[in-house]
Amino acid sequence: MRAPSTPAAHLRGITLIEILIVVVIVGILSSIAIPSFSEMIASQRVRSAASDAHASLLLARSEAIKRNATVNVTPNDPDNWALGWKIAVSGTDILVQDAYSGIAIAALDRDTITFESTGRPNKDTREEIHDAGYALKVTSTVHSVPARCISLSLNGMPESRSC
Template sequence: MNQAWRRSTSPSPARAGFSLVELMVTVAVLGIIAAIATPSMVDMIDRKRAVGAVEEAYSLLHMARSEAIKQSRTTRVTMSTGAAGSWLIGLSHGTGACADASDCKILEGGTGVTRMSDPSRYPGVKLDASLATFAFNPRGLASGIAANGATLDFTSQRGWTARLALNPIGRIRLCSPSATTNAGGYKPC
């Protein structure tokens, strides 16, 4: 009786595993799903690059303003663009614009610390700034910008845009210049 029970529960050799037809159908379905998902994934990565760049700039500008207030010292912000879409945002306590890591330093705890963007983390993102340099004074006010403010637009390869807007009293905000190309879900400017 015990042997009969064992034989009935063991799988038959013909039923073990997948058939070739079942495997082919599974691979075809996975291929279709991957083909549908890939374009939206590429688009999402492109949006996130623009958002990452604008949020890094936002963080740098807030740091510049807070360090100017904390140290009672003017902090200069430099935006530069180069060939092939390269760009840089840097902070310094000097009177001139900073161009590389050796120039873009601010004092923290008596030591010069490099504070600049890392555009290599955002390939394909371009910066369009309405000014090249400005400064936060010891009261946190922005000097060197127009009365109606300044903007820094970050645009990805696929055209998604995020904007950083700055006004003369030092308010920094993120917004979108266009509802159709809004990269980060920001409010309209």
């Protein structure tokens, strides 16, 4: 008759082959997930930059009304809104926005968005927004993800949407 085996005799551990199979499966799943993940990050960067631009336009409008003065939103670099922008009243900066990486921001032909003391965009800004359909258009330079457009209503309220 055979002696009963002890529980310790059945404990063996994991073989090298089993570990390699798990590593291969994890590698395959990662290679499928990483492209989607990087696209999600690019989409989130576009949304974040558009949200910052939207908030900046709201701030500029409210400051124009509060101070009863003209407020300008201008890019830090006249040729590239993605390098950030500033909000100024009478030459004094209220807000300076930092640059974005992996983002392109298209703006009106003008390099300034101006709010009058009533909170409305000035006549030139209104005409250009009407022609273009947006004040700012935020896109990714890395992935093909939906762009976000920020438009201004006639009363100066910004609106962010997919475009």
